[in-house]
Amino acid sequence: MSKPSVVLHPNLPPGVREHLEAHPGIAALSPSDSAGVAAALSDGGEVLVTHTWDSAFLTPSLRWIAGTGAGFEQYPLAGFDAQGVVLTTAAGVHTDCVAEHAFALLLALTRRIGEAARNMERARWEPLIGEELVGKKLAVIGLGRIGDAIARRAQAWGMTVAGLKRNPAGYAGPVADVRGTDRLAETCAWADIVVLASPARPDGRPVIGARELEALGPGWIVNVGRGSLIDEPALIGALSTGRLRGAGLDVTATEPLPADSPLWRDPKVVISAHNGGASPGFGKRWGVLFDQNLAAFAGAGSWINRLGQDIPRGT
């Protein structure tokens, strides 16, 4: 059997390209741009490694997308189903990393490190009274692997945690107080801190809008899920005229965040550039996943993180 032809999208997380280009079991192709990816897939490429999607990538020879992200809202799932394309995600590969990133953003708000870092440019030594997480109430929106990892860390640090989940029944993670999404506003009112760790809604509508921010009141919000989860104009309003104490955003409605967004200039905001999952350990862990799925692709062994099987289509 000839080696499968694996097309690498030019934009991949750290270590993934290194793993694949040195892989003895595949024929790796590394186009330099999106048009090159489409051309390689038109020319018989069977496997695509990507997190970015373009409609030109769905060619007749495509059989497996080895995704490098945890989400899948960008993919045309009906088109994949129609021609039997398998999609595997990287869910779980960056769980710890994103959970730590959520706390990095949250602590940058509560300990006012975002302001202190910006003071450094002016060599400004400013007393800044921070806050403590211990004893605070944290609402985690989305109790998948990342939400659970955030909840575990918070519990270990003396916080009280509640979680919101579309289907609380059958949940077997670390959070005892699991609520259905119908209790969103009540949960925002209860919480000191809201952390968003869920995928985008299929229709792209926000979960957190003006009503939820008003319910949260003088609290903090952190988003390591998807930018579309927060109504950004409502967030800007709650920061400028409302009681919201701070927002930590690794994702924004439009990425990169446009230069004219007032979020860039608000001292109560800390923004990172969708870096939550980026770590040098990513490639190694993703490679283990890829290798097992490569065996499944060759008919030996079972898939991991296959959408519609291990990974539910709706969450």
Add this chain to the structure above:
Amino acid sequence: MSKPSVVLHPNLPPGVREHLEAHPGIAALSPSDSAGVAAALSDGGEVLVTHTWDSAFLTPSLRWIAGTGAGFEQYPLAGFDAQGVVLTTAAGVHTDCVAEHAFALLLALTRRIGEAARNMERARWEPLIGEELVGKKLAVIGLGRIGDAIARRAQAWGMTVAGLKRNPAGYAGPVADVRGTDRLAETCAWADIVVLASPARPDGRPVIGARELEALGPGWIVNVGRGSLIDEPALIGALSTGRLRGAGLDVTATEPLPADSPLWRDPKVVISAHNGGASPGFGKRWGVLFDQNLAAFAGAGSWINRLGQDIPRGT
């Protein structure tokens, strides 16, 4: 019995002044500057609430210093002994707060939030590959209350922790791997991350110098103890020409850090202005401590955090 005359230093942590000025059991005096403090103490003041010391404060009427900090290196202990002045510290009051601050600085380095925050001024959306704490080796220098609180948080997040202590014998905290200070260099070589959480040495000499930074190699260092614990020129050298990956400093050799220090301009550095213990919860917790000590001062009940009794003079 008349109410004790309590002199409040003008520079106090949040909530302390409010607690004392509303206190029915004391006669609170609030001078506006250091000279006023000395005058009030020369005029019969018995109790001084302060973290800042000036030799003019040691008057014949002074009987009790109710300290608002955990350290005591600034005080003339022999002078206090000579006239029977009691010193109580605020040890324990900001334990959780400082432990969280240490992680805020550490995560700002490993998740590159310090750089991301500085990018905000230029509306710059920059991919930054961070690191993960899980699985990393953390050396805590100083296993007092704060060091223990840092160790507990690290253990709960999947880090391996070793601690350095002058007298490992009799230690009963959360760290199993406790080493004597004679194993400092070896411990720096072992560690990925060094966190300093000890008081200053009595002689003011640094614990971490060029040799220890060389041993640490491509790691991170965080200081929430005292600025004198790190040889600052050696730190600057390790950042500019060595392998050190980052430094998070809540304390510096000279405070405020001079504007011409290269530490202000290094992207691998995050500096906060000795804010580790600052939280709105401070005053309330300190007030509980003060009230019990006020009873002890009046002869009813026992002292808490009294130096030489509950708090050892050497650590």
